[in-house]
Amino acid sequence: MTQNNSQTNQQRSVFSRFLDTVEYLGNMLPHPITLFALFAIAIVIGSGIASYFGVSAQDPRPGGGVIEVVNLLNAEGLQRIVTGLVTNFTGFTPLGTVLVALLGVGIAERSGLLSAMMRGLVMNAPPRLVTLAVVFAGVVSNTASELGYVVLIPLAAMIFHSLGRHPLAGLAAAFAGVSAGYSANIFIGTVDPLLAGITTKAANLLDPNYVVGAEANWYFMFASTFLIALMGTFVTEKIVEPKLGQYDPKLATINLGEQKIEPLTALEKRGLKGALIAFLVLASLLAWTVIPADGILRNPETGLVANSPFLKGIVTFIFITFAIPGYVYGRITAVMRSDRDVIDAMSDSMSTMGMYIVLVFFAAQFVAFFGWTNLGTIFAINGAEFLQNIGLTGPMLFVVFIFMCAFVNLSLGSASAQWAIFAPIFIPMLMLVGYSPEVIQAAYRIGDSVTNLITPMMSYFGLILAVATRYKRDTGIGTMIAMMLPYTVIFLIGWTAFFMLWVFGFDFPVGPMAPTYYPVT
Template sequence: MTQATSPSEQQKRGAFTRFLDTVEWLGNLLPHPITLFALFALGVIVASGIASYFGLSALDPRPGGEMIEVVSLLNAEGLQRIVTGLVSNFVGFTPLGTVLVALLGVGIAERSGLLSAAMRGLVMNAPPILVTITVVLAGVLSNTASELGYVVLVPLAAMIFHSLGRHPLAGLAAAFSGVSAGYSANLFLGTVDPLLAGITSKAANLIDPAYEVGAEANWFFMMASTFLIATMGTLVTTFIVEPKLGKYDPKEASIDLSEQKIESLSPLEKKGLIGAGLSFLALAALLAVTVVPEWGILRHPETGEVAGSPFLKGIVTFIFITFAIPGYVYGRITRVMRTDKDVIDAMSDAMSTLGMYIVLVFFAAQFVAFFGWTNFGSIFAIKGAEFLQNVGLTGPAVFILFILMCAFVNLMLGSASAQWAITAPIFVPMLMLIGYAPELIQAAYRIGDSVTNIITPMMSYFGIILAVAARYKKDIGLGTLIATMLPYSMVFIVGWTAFFFLWVFGLDLPVGPNAPTYYTP
């Protein structure tokens, strides 16, 4: 028998369903992100002509600042600049090269099976009492190669929970929350770090042409956030989601659960993990020798400091190496990679998955370049900063609104790079003008960009998660899955935002190595 629901409960569910339908409708109105950037680039050209005609301008508030006027691209000179700059805009777009290089190393580690084996080993060997927190933690760590989190960890977590007599959808939800709502948090630097840093640098250059944001800009805060997300995800699963799901009835499944098998690590895979671990430790020790001592060759050649050193500037190189070498060692031991051709094939496969990303970058690079050429970024930033000052919203509270805005936009535009490429040229300069550093602004963005991933159908892997959930509950719908994940989003956005304020403004800690909290021109 099914438990009857009261009229008030039905009304609440109806309101929630309408809200979800509205989100999905709004999201479906948006064109593909690539089309969106192409339209934005064209829109900037047209808008620059109109704004220039009406004399839109703003006074640079910095000492000795001059009047900044809109530069029209809707004329002969503008057309010449567009035609001659199209290629350089693309190849000079910082996130392109950094992501390509980093992904070469990740591709080796993924193709060899290292990442999958490490994930399985971490989750399957966890004591029953620690299974939930291990699943969420593994989900967060899988962000270095996010596809594995969705494709490997989420189904595996559901199977493990079922094998322990717990509700499989609780395991799915716990893993999904770590992989997607905890996106960006990690103990290690991944491909998303240089990607966002490159976009942030371009946006910061609208105010300070020499400003550079490194891939390590948010490392400290994201490392600490890893344990925060794992803890919050565990609490939500244990005290909210699992009790709500109740006892699992195998009759609800759409598959024969008796045929499910959890494959433990083979002796060869364990040997490969040991070899990969030792190679990683050797690389870490070698790197430490070049950075830790005062005479380290990767410290700044003039100041002798780590700040501004070749180590920090070349962090993408080290991401590549620390994935590639352990990945190859693991593949060699497990006999997956026998020759140099196997390594080349792994890197080639990694590059082949980036076709759409490269197309997106082409149009995103044009939009960012056009936006900078027209001076729209500087003018909007000045006008926005003046508005914030006039209403008295220049203190830390401005980040609450910023995070909430990013979380809302993320409901309809799920790509982290696409959303940041659109919003960074406006909000990074704006918040810089009221005194906050780009590194801090980027850290706040990453919170908003993460927490609503799990409740929007616009997220690219949402269909995969729904398909996995349908194995255990054949009549599950979109609304049921989102309702299951909603408590994670609510707790994460409150808890993570509070932690951000405690970390930055309470404890006065930097979000990353040599990352300032405040911007001083």
């Protein structure tokens, strides 16, 4: 018995040191904004050095010549930087798409619609399906950004406690859905146009006419929602909750008897019905413009949905389908009485985007400089040749890519920041190997999601830890990460296997009209 305890303590010590190392390395990294500023400067200096040494690559495309590095560290380069600084920022596709989508989400959030939907989904679930409902609600909450962290996770802990279950199990289940299932959803949310815009910019380094839409991964992410819900339920009920054991209220730092879970009021239920009717009307009108062969939002030249105004304007529909039901709900519940309330809701949503806008400014410069210098294209060509030489061009390439993204995400938790760095390198490289940007982006989203649970670098990790300490006062970073680690392991293995089966086993597209392969020649 003593030997077993000694081995357990030794294992915990090794695990604790590993976590301490991750946190230490993460803290050594500059802020993502600083990183992009440094990267942009490095690209300018690197272009001068690479140009001096004549770095180049042979364009593998038919009729392609030698691609050489364009030097930005000279008079012409400085002129281009100075004149392009503003247009790099304003022309960065993810900026406008995300801001427009969030205007609609802001109305739905401020009116109380999104919060009421989550409460109704979780609190009305049968006791046997509570865990499944919590994880599922966590995944769906990603359409409203931080709402799942702020509302659902504390609510899930309260619900589990009220049912006589361990509150930290409820917290873990909600955290798994919100954070590890970050990229999955049954709806197209704000993260989809954000990543698609970055992917388009990266694909244009190789193919100037290539466009990746916000719907590019919708099929795969829709199906992944149910996979994450099932895996999260399994881990919670079979691994995490049994390990936590019986809850002792004496460990809490609050009086648990004072906690109250407010059910939906009659007015809120009436608001939800009104919002649902508004949504169904909008969906019917949208279907009328797309489904008929002569639909006005189909491609006017081909009559198809591909490259149609509907797909190109998907962000507009995200805005409308959040804004109008949100307003209807707010009007019924008397939260929104005038146009001023709607304007305030949209203004508040924009006020939270200051950090993102600053990040985009420097990310846009980095992406633009990377494209101007041809470094991205040269790196992609040489990288693709290396992958071909070692024979890593088949499906296993994506397993390596997903695991690499998951590892990097431990220290760089921002989805947009990491993808803005990765996309200009890996999108052209894997396109040259023969895979489409849509499939590459879908693989990235798996790796970017699953390790959010175990990195202190995740922006809401401190908030989740604070909620946990209310129920168990000695909960620390190591305890929290150890509790969430089974989700990361199961999600990483299960979601990667699902991706491989979806794309290469059944040859399903990851989204509407999204090809799996890119024609290299």
